Amino acid sequence: MMLEVDGVGFGYPSHPVLEEVSFSVRPAEFIAVLGPNGVGKTTLLRCLNALLRPGVGSVLLEDRDVLAMSRPEIAREMAYVSQRTQPMRMTVFDSVLLGRRPHMGFDVTSRDLAITEAILQRLDLAELALRYVDEMSGGEVQKVAIARALVQEPRILLLDEPTSSLDLKNQLEILGLVRDVVREHGVAALMTMHDLNLALRFADRFILMKGGAIHAAGGREVVTAETIGCVYDVQVTVEQCCGFPVVVPCV
Amino acid sequence: MHIDLQAGPVAPRYAAYLRGKRLFLAGCLVVLLALACVSISVGSVTIPVREVVATLVAGRPGDASTIIWNIRLPRVLAACVAGAGLAVAGGVMQSVLRNPLSSPYTLGISHAAGFGAAVAITLLGAGTVSAHIADSVVVRNPYLVTICAFVAAMVATGALLAISRIRSSQPEVMVLVGVALAALFTAGTTFLQYFSSADQVAAIVFWTFGDVGRASWPDVALLTAVVLPCTAWFQLNRWNYNALDAGDDTARSLGVHAERVRVTGMLLSSLITAVVVSFLGIIGFIGLLGPHMVRRLIGDDQRFLLPGSFLVGAIILLVSDTLARIVLAPIVLPVGILTAFFGAPLFLYLIVRGYRR
Incomplete structure (x- = not known):
């Protein structure tokens, strides 16, 4: 196992958010974390790379306690893309190059520059390399954030609703890209999502959360009308379309 | 994750782009040196620029040499170092x-430092307040003044950091906190003035207007000894500041100890402010004007923004001080008045424009 999450719990003084969350992640796995708003999906992701420190439980990265690792050490293993990306008055190239921070000494090396260029090419951002990020569209800014995460050369990608503000074309492009990175480089990806159909189309495994705990976890077989009805409190049917399951609300 | 490296078309374009930024910095340095020579040459006695250069480079002796080395050069250097320091701190x-x-x-950190310095001068005996306008405050113990200014600046910084943590550093909130702190420390300074004689009040008020003309060689040395190492530290942290610009979560997930970088950055910026204020009085808006001019020209990348602000801040204060000496000659205006004339409209412009960096 690459990542072992065991009994993780987190809460604020006024209310608990996560309770006894346990699961494991293998290399080259694309996991979709699903559930209604406020269920603790983002909190879970932030606990995995110690942006938040869980009150109980442990997160082990190949038997190393993540909570005992330094910030640069964690950053060399895990990359995180937050829900909202701050558009900066920096060029795309510099903004992506920033992802090399955990590997940098005093200054950037030719290797840092070469990796940045390779990722820009891979994400079709090379043409925009010298454009300022704050002059770009939401989809392009999100791609820059993902490119920055990829130049970290992580083994685990944590993506917090990276497609929530994007149109369908950009959603498909970014999810396809994450799936390709997972397959080509053996990186594990955990992505919180709201669109069940896109999750079913791209992810390998699913974690459905309810009330701060895992309600169901597994392959496509766990994403049934019953589980969705229970987790989201919405009546749905799951049908087959183009070889993929499609969730249709009964309203 | 392994990434196949390949030479592509972006690298040469990026190298050319970086050359442009370095050229900008080199241009600023040339402008600063030229302005320094002009600034040394103008005044009640005009010294030709050629003679200024000859005196500085070849050490030519004479009356001009005395004026340059004893009066003009410390003033010009103080303007450069203080302007650079305030802009980098901003x-x-x-x-x-x-x-x-x-x-x-x-x-409000400048006002806090001003209050600390006033306490040291008036209550702790670190300086003498006299009615003679040209020499209104004589600082006898610069270290005590600096320490008091620094402590007061730290109190203001601590309050700012605590409030920025609670209210997520929203621009409106921070400016209102700044207004409150400035009012509080100005009230403290006024309180000291209330118990001073009329002459002393005049002297303290005069001292509060920033003026680089009062700097002596030891003052310039101490200013430089604080500003240069702090700037070097900022430059070492340039990638950390870039990461913080992307948001706290992004910075921390890039391995940056966000809180540590934030606190040391604020401490050292406040130290620069405290030292400048304790020697030269309150000089406003350089910390706003310098970085924003550079941002407009070469963007937010801290690798270039910090040295750019350093040079442009020096240029702004040097130009302001030179103008302050010649606009109403033979009257020499305190430079703080001129920087406020430049800075206040920019501040309003930024507010109207909606804070975009």
């Missing part, structure tokens, strides 16, 4: 608080 504050309206002046 740039760092804007980055670590992620707030484009931050600067030593707008956040």
Whole structure:
């Protein structure tokens, strides 16, 4: 196992958010974390790379306690893309190059520059390399954030609703890209999502959360009308379309 | 994750882009040196620029040499170092608080340092207040003044950091906190004035207007000894500031100890402010004007923004001081008045424009 999450719990003084969350992640796995708003999906992701420190439980990265690792050490293993990306008055190239921070000494090396260029090419951002990020569209800014995460050369990608503000074309492009990175480089990806159909189309495994705990976890077989009805409190049917399951609300 | 490296078309374009930024910095340095020579040459006695250069480079003796080495050069260097220090401090504050309206002046840190310095001078006997306008305050113990200014600046900084933590450093909140702190410390300074004689009040008020003309060689040395190492530290942290610009979560997930970088950045910026204020009085808006001019020209990348702010801040204060000496000659205006004339409209412009950095 690459990542072992065991009994993780987190809460604020006024209310608990996560309770006894346990699961494991293998290399080259694309996991979709699903559930209604406020269920603790983002909190879970932030606990995995110690942006938040869980009150109980442990997160082990190949038997190393993540909570005992330094910030640069964690950053060399895990990359995180937050829900909202701050558009900066920096060029795309510099903004992506920033992802090399955990590997940098005093200054950037030719290797840092070469990796940045390779990722820009891979994400079709090379043409925009010298454009300022704050002059770009939401989809392009999100791609820059993902490119920055990829130049970290992580083994685990944590993506917090990276497609929530994007149109369908950009959603498909970014999810396809994450799936390709997972397959080509053996990186594990955990992505919180709201669109069940896109999750079913791209992810390998699913974690459905309810009330701060895992309600169901597994392959496509766990994403049934019953589980969705229970987790989201919405009546749905799951049908087959183009070889993929499609969730249709009964309203 | 392994990435196949390949030479592509972006590298040469990026190298050319970086050359442009380095050229900008080199241009600023040339302008600064030229302006320094002009600034040394103008005054009640005009010394030709050629003679200034000859005196500085070849050490030519004479009356001009005495004026240059004893009066003009310390003044010009004080303007350069103080302007550079205030602008860099402003740039760092804007980055670590992620707030484009931050600067030593707008956040009330300059006023706090001014209050600390006034306490040291009037109550702790670190200086003498006299009615003679040209020499209104004589600082006898610069270390005590600096320490008091620094402690007061730290109190203001601590309050700012605590509030920025509670209210997520929203620009409106931070500026209002700055207004409150400035009012509080100005009230403290006024309180000291209330118990002073009329002459002393005049002297303290005169001292509060920033003026680089009062700097002596030891003052310039101490200013430089603080500003240069702090700037070097900021430059070492340039990638950390870039990461903070992308947001705290992004910075931390890039391996940056966000809180540590924020606190050290604020401490060192406040130290620069405290030292400048304790020697030269309150000089407003350089910390806002310098970084924002550079941002408009070469963007937010701290690798270039910090040295750019350093040079442009020096240029702004040097130009302001030179103008202050010649606009109403033979009267020499305190430079703080002129920087406020330049800075206040920019501040309003930033507010109207909606804080975009």
